Amino acid sequence: MGWRAAGAILAKDLRLELRRVETVGTMVVFAVLVATMFVFAGDPTPQDLRRLGPGALWVSLLFAGAIGFGRWFAQEERNQALQGLLVSPVDRAALFAGKWAGATVFLLGIECALVPVTLTMYQLDMRGAWGELALLLATVTIGYSALGTFFAAVAARTTAGELLLPILLFPLSVPLILAGAEGGQALVEGGRMGDYWSWLSLAVAFDVIFGTVCTLAFEYVIEE
Amino acid sequence: MSWWPRSWRQFWSTLDGRTYHMMLAARPWIGWLAVGTMAVVFALVFWWVPLEAIQGYPQKIFYIHVPSAWIMYAAFGVVFASSILYLWKRTPLWDIFARCAAEVGFLFVTLALVTGMLWGKPIWGTYWTWDARLTSTLILWFIYGGYLLVRALARPDADVARLAAVVGIVGFLDVPIIHLSVLWWRTLHPEPVVMIIDDPGGGLPASMLITLLTSLVAVSLIFTWLWIQRVWQERTAENLALLEALLDRRERSAR
Numbered sequence: 001m002g003w004r005a006a007g008a009i010l011a012k013d014l015r016l017e018l019r020r021v022e023t024v025g026t027m028v029v030f031a032v033l034v035a036t037m038f039v040f041a042g043d044p045t046p047q048d049l050r051r052l053g054p055g056a057l058w059v060s061l062l063f064a065g066a067i068g069f070g071r072w073f074a075q076e077e078r079n080q081a082l083q084g085l086l087v088s089p090v091d092r093a094a095l096f097a098g099k100w101a102g103a104t105v106f107l108l109g110i111e112c113a114l115v116p117v118t119l120t121m122y123q124l125d126m127r128g129a130w131g132e133l134a135l136l137l138a139t140v141t142i143g144y145s146a147l148g149t150f151f152a153a154v155a156a157r158t159t160a161g162e163l164l165l166p167i168l169l170f171p172l173s174v175p176l177i178l179a180g181a182e183g184g185q186a187l188v189e190g191g192r193m194g195d196y197w198s199w200l201s202l203a204v205a206f207d208v209i210f211g212t213v214c215t216l217a218f219e220y221v222i223e224e
Numbered sequence: 225m226s227w228w229p230r231s232w233r234q235f236w237s238t239l240d241g242r243t244y245h246m247m248l249a250a251r252p253w254i255g256w257l258a259v260g261t262m263a264v265v266f267a268l269v270f271w272w273v274p275l276e277a278i279q280g281y282p283q284k285i286f287y288i289h290v291p292s293a294w295i296m297y298a299a300f301g302v303v304f305a306s307s308i309l310y311l312w313k314r315t316p317l318w319d320i321f322a323r324c325a326a327e328v329g330f331l332f333v334t335l336a337l338v339t340g341m342l343w344g345k346p347i348w349g350t351y352w353t354w355d356a357r358l359t360s361t362l363i364l365w366f367i368y369g370g371y372l373l374v375r376a377l378a379r380p381d382a383d384v385a386r387l388a389a390v391v392g393i394v395g396f397l398d399v400p401i402i403h404l405s406v407l408w409w410r411t412l413h414p415e416p417v418v419m420i421i422d423d424p425g426g427g428l429p430a431s432m433l434i435t436l437l438t439s440l441v442a443v444s445l446i447f448t449w450l451w452i453q454r455v456w457q458e459r460t461a462e463n464l465a466l467l468e469a470l471l472d473r474r475e476r477s478a479r
Binding site for chain 1: 386
């Protein structure tokens, strides 16, 4: 596979995003806002907050991702940039890998801001398990970005576009969201490391399976 | 035996056409057989099989509910296999097989959900509970709803068949993982749900098992008949469109 080509696409996406921080910057605000709205929905006590916290974090990431994937893919549709990529002698798998890596980096960047804010707002005590939390976040984000990039390409070929993306993406992401929320809950409650590792391994398995499947199937989505 | 394929290559390239012709030939038989077996199922359910000791009459919905749930998996298996064969062979019939199986499969997921809810109300005291099976069936409903939406909303310049095939494959591969995750979710967080019913199939009395299996045959036949009927309709519609296009061209060249 063309690692260099994938790297070039990733570098291009990063450069574009750094020049105008609009998407990632706006999405941080959006994600934090969703996490805030969650609190209004339940009028929670501090105990409720700690129980809802990990779930609220994942739901806001889920929403932010659904908006982001569509936009990150749509920038290839503008000025027929995608056609340009397709006529270049680049493996379709490398093209997907580049876009996937870009989406992962953007989501991780959003998490850097979202996670500390959510932990504070929901009064969550990580009990020093920062490494485990980072590992869980990274694993779930990699899998979610693979599915998101893939279905953004599918949804771009429909008239409903942005509306259809979450409808396709959310049901298929259920294992990842459960892994993130339940694994996170296990960390917050402390002393349930067995559960944490089970959920983490589920997320790893998901990443391996869907990373491979989406990379291989991407060719059929963008084929002209 | 002129219809017998001469090579593997020919076998694969003509498999869809031969399957279609066999389906059409079997269609009336399957239809009448479905009606007959379903009549037997009703007779068994209402007159023969004994009343379940604890649940009484509401338990009888089990004989429709469980086969519907089984058939939905079979239907989505057909979508998966036909989608792979479509991407490989690129003949339109595979796409039609997948499309029609998804439609009829979606009907059976809906049936499984609705009958499950109707059964849940008298037994669990609620229409809906976030039990592992209910939850994963609901997610399955969303996945195939999304599949049908992709078909319905594809842009005119997009290749719908190819797009839908990809969604059908990725969606199907996710089903076992969703099942596993939802199962863990419920067992790691046990809820005090009033589960009177044990696992269906385990320790089921012979009379109930016979009724269930007969119903499984009947529902399978109904599914197959509906699927063939849809495939035939779609095929006919495509042929009609082709004829219209041909006539149109001839008219224009005559002018």
